[in-house]
Amino acid sequence: MTPNAHPAAAIRLYRFALSGHAHRVELFLSLLGLPYEAIDVDLLRHEHKTPEFLARNPFGQVPVIEDGDVTLPDSSAILVYLARRYDPTGRWLPSEPVGAARVQQWLSAAAGPLVNGPGAARVATLFGRPQEPRMHEVAASLFQVLDSYLATREVLVGDTPTIADIAMYTYTAHAPEGGVSLEPYAHIRRWLARIEALPGFVAMPRPPARAAA
Template identity: 65%
Template sequence: MSLTTAAHPAQPIRLYHFALSGHAHRVELFLSLLALPTEIVPVNVLKREQKTPSFLAMNPFGQVPVIQDGEVTLADSNAILTYLARRYDASGQWWPQDAVKAAEVQRWLSVAAGPLLQGAGNARIAVLFGRPMDPRALEIAGQLLWVMEPLLAQQRFLVAGDAPTLADIALYTYTSHAPEGGVSLQPYENVRRWLAEIEALPGFVGMQRSPEHKAA
């Protein structure tokens, strides 16, 4: 299949989704920002619906999110973000053509899959679902926030420029919901300003707040 951009899919993109999954939310958010027609298919991971044979046929790793876009079935939130940007963003804003900026976006996607998940993401999962918390999760979360804070004091978004990129979408959700895992955002004025910038974008949709959510 060609990766040339198209204005809209021929039919709604089906998103297999769990309401409290930050990985699923980042895809839902990006679909909304692109104004793409979407059909949300709830998957209750607490009841292990992601481990059923029909779901494993779409994603053998048994994880949400998964999208179906016509003949394309694709798993992994960062892979899905990349696909949607390459397929449907004719402007090139979200995945820049500039080699340096594209590399910076890729670096932040790696951060989203690494320190963001290992820190704020895992702390939140432990609190929400009563799992043992990695003793380093809060430390990792703080280290990442202290990297983001001075960077965002110098520029509006994670990749320099006047418009957000996939880097911001990949980092937004678990950063915004870090307080659900006991990670306060109060010391990080510039991070909180950046979150507000994302939330002000046309088409923004938030993730469901858990009962454990506290003020940032």
């Protein structure tokens, strides 16, 4: 697919404002400078399980984007799509085999231990569910690896940010909301600051104080 500078019309993003998966997509849309319309889906009212929404994503999950005649769910798939279609520089998703594979490694980590560790602990806290010790064990194992990896690197792949950084950012940055401290991980905290300093960065809203307590 030949990269385009901008979509023909604003991309529609179906999101839940406190979803890290949705924030990945919103952050990348902003970093690319793409026009988009955010459409909130109230998970607490089960709007993601309505027939209308299930027609967009049969798995009943956010995010979903609509870009012209393309309807696409899954945050990792959406990041790949946006990078391939709207980044003419190719820097957000390398085309050479090793770089592409390295990005995929981190997309897998974002979909696996990042979600199942700090992501799951955060969701449990936000929705008043019991946390399992395993969540914190997975988080500690992941963050030890990530912190060591970032000791000699500024970004996850290559010399400039890629969608690997975008995929890993949100649930890492918001890990403290699930009781997972980032204080032991100085290299991770420096990396988060680098992402937050990118032109076009947008933060995910913090949860209400009651939910974060």
